[in-house]
Amino acid sequence: MIPFKLSDGLIEEIELLIDSKSDSALRMKMEDFHYADIAEIINELNFEHATYIIKLLDSEKTSEVLTELDENIREQILSNLSAKEIADEISELDTDDAVDIIAELPEDRVNEIIAQIDDKEHARDIVELLRYDEDTAGGLMAKELVKVNENWNVLTCVKEMRRQAENVTRVHSIYVVDNDEKLKGRLSLKDLLTTSTKAQISSVYIPKVDYVTVHDRAEDVARLMSKYDLEAIPVIDELGRLVGRITIDDIVDVIKEEAEKDYQLAAGITQDVEADDDVWVHTKARLPWLLIGMFGGLGAASIIGSFQGAMANPILLSFVPLIQATAGNMGVQSSAIVVQGLANDTIRGELFKRLGKEFILGLINGCAIALVVLIISHFLFQTSYLVSATIGVALIAVIIIAALVGTFVPIFLDKKGIDPAVATGPFITTSNDVFGILIYFTIAKLILGF
Amino acid sequence: MIPFKLSDGLIEEIELLIDSKSDSALRMKMEDFHYADIAEIINELNFEHATYIIKLLDSEKTSEVLTELDENIREQILSNLSAKEIADEISELDTDDAVDIIAELPEDRVNEIIAQIDDKEHARDIVELLRYDEDTAGGLMAKELVKVNENWNVLTCVKEMRRQAENVTRVHSIYVVDNDEKLKGRLSLKDLLTTSTKAQISSVYIPKVDYVTVHDRAEDVARLMSKYDLEAIPVIDELGRLVGRITIDDIVDVIKEEAEKDYQLAAGITQDVEADDDVWVHTKARLPWLLIGMFGGLGAASIIGSFQGAMANPILLSFVPLIQATAGNMGVQSSAIVVQGLANDTIRGELFKRLGKEFILGLINGCAIALVVLIISHFLFQTSYLVSATIGVALIAVIIIAALVGTFVPIFLDKKGIDPAVATGPFITTSNDVFGILIYFTIAKLILGF
The missing domain is CATH 1.10.357.20 (SLC41 divalent cation transporters, integral membrane domain)
Structure with a gap:
């Protein structure tokens, strides 16, 4: 593929479109770009220009952009949005990404934002995740996952799964729990594709499943997932109840951050400095x-x-x-x-x-x-x-x-x-x-x- | 979870079991371990003990173990296996892992091994992958993927997919190709779960799909996949034909290797030295x-x-x-x-x-x-x-x-x-x-x- 390449020409073009308030041209221009690319562009803009773009585009797109922005730029932009606007942005996001965005804000502002979220279940999940330290499994996990009860049959399961899958970006595994929400095992999507719909869940699920607990360190989760080539891992609480799921894309970020930190320490630089910082x-x-x-x-x-x-x-x-x-x-x-x-x-x-x-x-x-x-x-x-x-x-x-x-x-x-x-x-x-x-x-x- | 922890006690116990030829006790002991853990154990054993375990266990398990071993230990073990034995091992593996194992062997030995593979399609795929440099997309990709023709209807597609999925460990996306095998787009599994079976593929597939070409550098593929949070990416050849797929677990390895290499260079160590090397x-x-x-x-x-x-x-x-x-x-x-x-x-x-x-x-x-x-x-x-x-x-x-x-x-x-x-x-x-x-x-x- 032809990779996206940030250029001074592109930045100038976009600054010009913003200054001349050419909203529809801007929207069309941004249409083509992946949200990670838009974030790269915004990282190069001044604060007013950046806020202009965030307010211009749909929150469906800008919410993802916010997750990819440099932290200090994101902070500035958020400070210029109302609690309602931020609530709309994070309503579009998976719970883990939503938490990443608001976790650094002052507590009363966070409460204000959460009160403005219409989906009360989403709000409750975010509040739960905010409790965990960001360097733990609880801090990495998302509440979005597909789970079924061991006492269901496959038909109920498929129906229920379809409903749940609507909210889950990527379905890796279907987790099986008992009546107390305790993690019992998993079903693979592949098995589901190739299994008769008449079977009982308790007779088809795989009881062997890797998991981590909410307080496990992020580093250890990363090591485990990369050693065992896992693409997702369920997270349980102290009582063994399934409370979340960590996916490999979050782990890739942990691995890269760890490596950068070690590299910078070896070179005698405190963490968190980039070539383009002042x-x-x-x-x-x-x-x-x-x-x-x-x-x-x-x-x-x-x-x-x-x-x-x-x-x-x-x-x-x-x-x-x-x-x-x-x-x-x-x-x-x-x-x-x-x-x-x-x-x-x-x-x-x-x-x-x-x-x-x-x-x-x-x-x-x-x-x-x-x-x-x-x-x-x-x-x-x-x-x-x-x-x-x-x-x-x-x-x-x-x-x-x-x-x-x-x-x-x-x-x-x-x-x-x-x-x-x-x-x-x-x-x-x-x-x-x-x-x-x-x-x-x-x-x-x-x-x-x- | 309780993580696997290698201990001197465990190594000694296994050495004792090997020396006393307690095969069934050894098999039972190994049953519980993940192949990545068995590889860690074998990395600590001497050459005779290591070969003993590889020959003792089923090739279904040992093939995966081979992929995780230290390179020099794997080389030693392979030198003690017949071409037929190696062919049996790599027949169990996905094409990319199979290639990783035999790529370093002398050419005539590779030919010998490939001639012994019963599944001729698997053998052909391996030969194709051996052509690519290991630091390119072609060197990372596997031939295992699920693809459907844009001219099929969803019913044919589901039937065909079930057949193909048998050979694919993880189904991330279903790729859509035209009659010339050219990549046209993708179907998500989730869409498939929630779409009516009567639709035509050409009317439901997503034409926007990220891809790389066989000669793209591994580093660039890693950067792309991690930037866009992709869990798999299709690989096309010079003619735009879909020839393989790269999954995120391979990219995690690339990212870790890159980071280690940079770190070691910064510390003044040529690559590829580990704490326990002599x-x-x-x-x-x-x-x-x-x-x-x-x-x-x-x-x-x-x-x-x-x-x-x-x-x-x-x-x-x-x-x-x-x-x-x-x-x-x-x-x-x-x-x-x-x-x-x-x-x-x-x-x-x-x-x-x-x-x-x-x-x-x-x-x-x-x-x-x-x-x-x-x-x-x-x-x-x-x-x-x-x-x-x-x-x-x-x-x-x-x-x-x-x-x-x-x-x-x-x-x-x-x-x-x-x-x-x-x-x-x-x-x-x-x-x-x-x-x-x-x-x-x-x-x-x-x-x-x-």
Whole structure:
């Protein structure tokens, strides 16, 4: 297919149509676009233009657009709509999307909006979902699903299903419950296509069904669904009652967000900054990490200053960047592998075994690098044997320590319930820098005896 | 649900059952597990034990297990199975999974295996899919799908669909084709549930359907499906004929792999290394990047050595780690934001505007950091005014240059068709280290006049 491509020309054309109030031309233009594309367009418009389009188009279309907008732009637009207008928008949406849109609003405004929803069942479902933390299964699930009672026969079931299916965008599975609404199993649509209509539900349903409970963490739900290739999973409450359903498209978003967060943490950026955010948003996200690095650098400077003998040996000082770069790289590699292993749940076994492996790994890589450095520095810098020995021993020691620290810290953080991904990036680099320089000059002092 | 948790105890128990050849106990034990869990168990076993289990269980179960195994373990197991045994395994699988399993085998072995497949249509489909590169839509798609002819009526359609659905694990959409097999549109299962059986297909199908072509890149397919929340997408060939279908579970794998690759590149690890791989695999993946850092370090050493005046000024040298850390952090931040923006397709507009923004960003952050450093170093290190001026100006310059390089390089690589993610991690850190030190001492020379 020819993918939609946002261009400055298109944005200008739309701004022109808005400024000249060419409503029908605008409507026709927007007709062709998918709601996700319209959201991309609106993200580029100023606030007045954006609101104009949202008010112009049918809420059937704009409600979906709202779900795809950048959060700060959506907030601005919502602040300019009445409670009734917002209620109309979210009445068009599945309950999970409706909740995503209003969850960030002040509580009294939310109550106002909910009071304006005509469909009282929809309103009740939204209120129920608002109770859950957004990072849990309850926060991800929608109330829209197709369920049948185990005591029905297939005929009743099909009739009931058709009615329910009207409200459900995608039917993946038909869930089977008992009289207490407890989840018993599922029916596949495919089975239904190929089964005689005379059978009893209790005799045809599949009792084995994967499920999660409302308080399970979103990450764990994502891991489960992607491991078992599930396209939807039912959610039960503490009493085992079927209360919702999570679909794979929501999980795709969770997986992408997790990956972006880890990537940004590794690069030393606080979450939630995009290339097109303004300079101040960027500064806020980046400066704190730069300051961590800066304090590390000042720490290194004062360590160097405290070794009087080192200050008298400029050759030794000129190898500081090498020590620092090597320690930093090794530490980041080790921590990234552990962080990824923790995320994929493949880190098992004893901690000391893992550290032992990293020790050997550090020793091998350290010796390889020390060898290359010694050969090059002997010919290039004519370093004395003692200085060469210092650099070689320090490189090996620093690499081993960096590997051990890089491995230990994320595992430790994970055990303490802290996201291990913070252990990559500037944090680990900085501590390895400082450690590395301290080790380097301590070894220099021992060998060179200053 | 109670998630499956691999434990050393479980592995030992299974090894014991294999060693004592307790086949029926083993079969019963494995009965309870999902194939993805069995794969996790087998990944931990030695080669003989793994092959024993694969040969013991039904191919209905083991075929799915094979799709989930680590590649190197699967290769070992396959090398111990006959062509007939492999043919039986892949006969149980959907065509896309079958192809994933045999694609890496030598050509003559593949031919041998395909000759042993009884279902000739299945064999033909597999041969067709083997033609496509695994990173394209053709390489992701399966031949299993439900399609109907626009000229049929709904009755014929339902009958035909039931027959086809037997072979399709998940029915998402029913695709509508014309007499030349060209894709015309789709029918939703839901519509079918709620439509009268007397209608003609040509009058009920939805002509608007998203699709991709066989040669589209896997990444682009993933972006499209996740943007538009699609659970399946039809694939057409150069003539517009419907040739396959891609489902969201395959896309989830693509998204996860992409994210892992980018993350590992940012951390300086070549792809495809896991926490539990052995020391040599790790060394191979990590040493090249450590060597890049090492050469950067040696480069820095020779730059420092070439500034005679710097060598005489140890205070100046002790601030090298600060300059280096700051340049490295800033560069990685800038490149990570660009790489992520490119991946999400949110980088638009003129390059020079983007560089201008980074310049301002560098200026703000540089001034902030320089100010803090100057105050601290004045009181802590009693640096002279000229040395302070050198450090301050150098910090600002180095941060700006790092921001510009970090922004420019990934955009440049992307334009040249090279994965911009290589521009993060050791590559950008190393070049910023060397650049940074060169700038620092050049400024020192200008201000201090040595």
